[in-house]
Amino acid sequence: DIQMTQSPSSLSASVGDRVSITCQASQDISNYLNWYQQKAGKAPKLLIYDASDLETGVPSRFSGNGSGTDFTFTISSLQPEDIATYYCQHYDNLPRYTFGQGTKLEIK
């Protein structure tokens, strides 16, 4: 089974900062990676699919890149409403899905 390692597990940053989260796969997964945002007490929300495609309606300060084994999710200018936990998600050709462990993002 493919393992997804997401880091860091928590992150504190200031409003306006550029923030990045990484997700590493244990083997080549091409671009089969999505990113989600989950605010406290809410269901997750899809932000990025296929590693770098922005879901409709998601602000352009969110972006994703990478392929193969190494992926990065970036918020270009952190806003107060971005406080949440972020998850990467790998999928295979069945598809079966695996979530990363999550990154809890807080305001400094």
Next chain:
Amino acid sequence: QVQLVQSGADVKKPGASVKVSCKASGYTFTSYDINWVRQATGQGLEWMGWMNPNRGNTVYAQKFQGRVNMTSNTSIRTAYMELSSLRSEDTAVYYCARADGFFGFDIWGHGTMVTVSS
């Protein structure tokens, strides 16, 4: 609008089964897979499996094989997830989510809290 509405919270005893429902509206129910994801308090997301309401086929995570059953009733646009032989570790919020092909889970239900306690 497009939405998934789940059944209410439930409390079960160890060894029992629970069946959570997920009613779809605002889109063609048979055109998208329904996935189930659970989240224990303070923990991460755990994918359980999916079913296709049109074909009725399913794919389950290995961890839940033999203990989970995902079904649907297309006449009432509702998907179901039944988990049997419950134990305390199954206490979690259970979400249904629509899969837009391979493009991620774009619509989520609000979650159903299932508590397993004697």
